Amino acid sequence: MKYLLDTNVIIDWIRGDQVVISKITKRSQRDFALSNITIAELWYGIHSSKTSLERLSRQLAVASVVSTFQIIDFNQGAEEKYGEVISNLRLISKYKKKDCLDYQIASVAILHNLTLVTRNLNDFKYISNLSITSI
Numbered sequence: 143m144k145y146l147l148d149t150n151v152i153i154d155w156i157r158g159d160q161v162v163i164s165k166i167t168k169r170s171q172r173d174f175a176l177s178n179i180t181i182a183e184l185w186y187g188i189h190s191s192k193t194s195l196e197r198l199s200r201q202l203a204v205a206s207v208v209s210t211f212q213i214i215d216f217n218q219g220a221e222e223k224y225g226e227v228i229s230n231l232r233l234i235s236k237y238k239k240k241d242c243l244d245y246q247i248a249s250v251a252i253l254h255n256l257t258l259v260t261r262n263l264n265d266f267k268y269i270s271n272l273s274i275t276s277i
Contacts, residue, residue, distance in 0.1 A: 143212060144173045146251040148244075148260035149180045151277055153187070156203040165277050174259075175212040177250040179243055214254060216246050223249040227269055236268040248272050 147155075147166075154162045166174060184204045191197035216224075227245050231237040244265045251258040257273040260266065266274050 143175050143254075144257060145169075145259050145275075146175050146177060146214070146247065146254070146256040147180070147211065148247060148258060148262070149183045150261045151259055152176065152180055152184065152207055154261065156200075156207065162277055171210060172212070175214050175254075175256065176207070177247045178213055178215050179246045179250070181208060181213065183243060214250055216250055219253050220246070220249045223253045227252070230270055231268055234268060241265055245269070 151162055151166075155166065181204070184200075184207070188197055188200040188204060191200055224246055227249050228237060231245070244262075248258060248266055248269050250256075251273070252269075252271050255273075257275055258266065259275055259277050261277060263274060263276050266272055
């Protein structure tokens with residue numbers, strides 16, 4: 143495992159974005175993982191569905207994603223790293239409460255020495271010790 147996929151990458155994968163699909167399928171799926179924080183964000187999308195048909199469609203898509211990639215839990219080690227990330231961001235006046243889930247995902251990547259794959263580099267640009275790439 144080398145890469146942790148950010149939620150926005152998974153959403154684009156589910157939507158059929160050919161750039162995302164192509165870049166991910168060029169490598170072994172064993173190279174990629176998701177944080178359980180991403181799964182929680184996807185469940186938010188399911189529960190925000192406007193119709194039961196949309197909800198079912200999203201549930202099936204999330205089930206497919208969960209079965210495709212390894213899931214890494216936000217656990218005690220990640221909790222400690224998260225505290226460090228927030229502390230460092232506050233020191234440089236770059237902490238944003240709205241980005242807390244992104245900080246948790248970044249903490250998982252840092253803890254496991256994974257490169258975070260995202261489509262929003264700006265969300266993570268002030269987090270030190272984070273290996274990051276865009277897709």
